[in-house]
Amino acid sequence: MTKTLHTPQPRFDLLRVPLVGRLLRWRWGRLTGQLLLLLAALLLIYDGFTGPQLAPDNLATVVVWVHYRGLVVFALLFFGNLFCMNCPFTLPRTLAHKLSIRGWRWPRRLRNKWTAVTILILYFWLYEWLDLWASPVITAWLIIGYFVAAFILEAFFTESPFCKYVCPLGTFNFASSTISPLQISVSSRDTCRTCVGKECINGSAQTLGCGTQLFAPQITSNMDCILCLDCARACPHDNVALTVRHPLRETSQLNTWPRRWDLNFLILIFAFTGVSNAFGMVPPVYQLEIWLASVLHTQNEGLILLLIFTVLNLVLPIGLGLGAAWLSRALAKRKESLRLTLARYAPAFAPLAFTGWLTHYGGFHFLSSALAIIPVMQSFLLDNHITIFGQPDWTKGPVLPMAWLDPIELVVVLAGFGASLYVLTIRARRSRDGLAAQLPWIILLLALAIAMMIIFYLPMEMRGSAFFS
Ligand code: SF4
Ligand code: SF4
Numbered sequence: 001m002t003k004t005l006h007t008p009q010p011r012f013d014l015l016r017v018p019l020v021g022r023l024l025r026w027r028w029g030r031l032t033g034q035l036l037l038l039l040a041a042l043l044l045i046y047d048g049f050t051g052p053q054l055a056p057d058n059l060a061t062v063v064v065w066v067h068y069r070g071l072v073v074f075a076l077l078f079f080g081n082l083f084c085m086n087c088p089f090t091l092p093r094t095l096a097h098k099l100s101i102r103g104w105r106w107p108r109r110l111r112n113k114w115t116a117v118t119i120l121i122l123y124f125w126l127y128e129w130l131d132l133w134a135s136p137v138i139t140a141w142l143i144i145g146y147f148v149a150a151f152i153l154e155a156f157f158t159e160s161p162f163c164k165y166v167c168p169l170g171t172f173n174f175a176s177s178t179i180s181p182l183q184i185s186v187s188s189r190d191t192c193r194t195c196v197g198k199e200c201i202n203g204s205a206q207t208l209g210c211g212t213q214l215f216a217p218q219i220t221s222n223m224d225c226i227l228c229l230d231c232a233r234a235c236p237h238d239n240v241a242l243t244v245r246h247p248l249r250e251t252s253q254l255n256t257w258p259r260r261w262d263l264n265f266l267i268l269i270f271a272f273t274g275v276s277n278a279f280g281m282v283p284p285v286y287q288l289e290i291w292l293a294s295v296l297h298t299q300n301e302g303l304i305l306l307l308i309f310t311v312l313n314l315v316l317p318i319g320l321g322l323g324a325a326w327l328s329r330a331l332a333k334r335k336e337s338l339r340l341t342l343a344r345y346a347p348a349f350a351p352l353a354f355t356g357w358l359t360h361y362g363g364f365h366f367l368s369s370a371l372a373i374i375p376v377m378q379s380f381l382l383d384n385h386i387t388i389f390g391q392p393d394w395t396k397g398p399v400l401p402m403a404w405l406d407p408i409e410l411v412v413v414l415a416g417f418g419a420s421l422y423v424l425t426i427r428a429r430r431s432r433d434g435l436a437a438q439l440p441w442i443i444l445l446l447a448l449a450i451a452m453m454i455i456f457y458l459p460m461e462m463r464g465s466a467f468f469s
Helices: 020-025 029-050 057-080 095-099 114-129 135-156 161-166 169-175 191-192 230-234 261-279 283-296 299-332 338-383 402-430 435-456
Strands: 183-184 240-246
Touching: 020 029, 020 161, 020 230, 029 057, 029 135, 057 135, 057 169, 057 338, 095 135, 114 161, 114 169, 114 261, 114 299, 135 161, 161 169, 169 261, 169 338, 183 191, 230 240, 261 299, 261 338, 261 435, 299 338, 299 435, 338 402, 338 435, 402 435
Parallel strands: none
Antiparallel strands: 183 240
């Protein structure tokens, strides 16, 4: 642990705010949040299996596909990775560790984001093919699957590999939290230099250290931080801080995360999946499916969707990312590997990528359907013979007038595009690159932003609620 310590001195530390800080550092704070979400998950599983199998009338589908996704993106925008902080899937961790015969280390070859990216891409394909959003039973099985997968991996391996290397939800949250305003830091680097036990990462007899093996004084990125605050509870010097930072600070700095293929392609894939996921809900995707079915002489929808989403989610981000890196390197007259050029500019896609998801999940699905939780809950209670909350009013849904959504979405995408351009410019300036080296990336960003605007302005399936636009 003798590397240079990069973390800036925190100007504002949320952990020092009266009450809030105490609550966050409270020994049972995370467990309380996890137990609340566990109860919610059990409720969703119960209704998923026993409730009505109509998606807009079932808690499992409405909460998972409307509320969970909407609330997660808003939490990431205003705070940080709050879902991972309270994630119920890792609750059986202690039991898993007790049952484990030995804690293997996660295989070295898998200590990267490729597994998580592959699962994320498969998940988006299955989401479209099996209409996950339309089936309460499948949604309930999906929740159970998360618990089982997290438990098995925790039982056999150390280092929380489920969170860091496997979980698609965590991967989505890690990529998004690169532009969140909160980040773990330390109050005094001098204290860390003389600290013997480094309990924030190593833990102690009474406390857990960082499960994802991050070392607080060296953290420059939210990538892999599940915001569990175990480091803050473990530090014997009360030196860990939860700092408020500029949301574009992480992506603007050149050395915030390793210049690895997987991390930088993750950001590009995160951007492209944001577009393709929305594309799967608008009319042109059906026309494309019909055309492909006639060209390929097949009615196999799974195969057709696999082809569409492999191209959109894998071939395009990798192909265009490599193409832009090659052009950028040539125009800058640099002699460096494509990996370095890609790492120089790929982080600039994070703001636009996130605003694409924010527009889609937060702006469209959540704002147009959030209040649907009221009739769905009333219906659930009635089905379970609790009548005091009355009959459901199925007209409830939109939080804002539907006519407001298009302008809001446009503003959010434009803000994301502007933020990405800003980050790109800063990164170019710090690399001493001119406009020519930035051009391929600007064109790619512009193409993505235009694609988002076109898709978000098309009639989109509501998925999970009873309203149609
Ligand atoms: S335990 Fe605290 S003082 Fe020691 S290295 Fe970690 S953050 Fe610094
Ligand atoms: S640095 Fe590690 S221990 Fe601290 S909040 Fe993040 S994941 Fe948890």
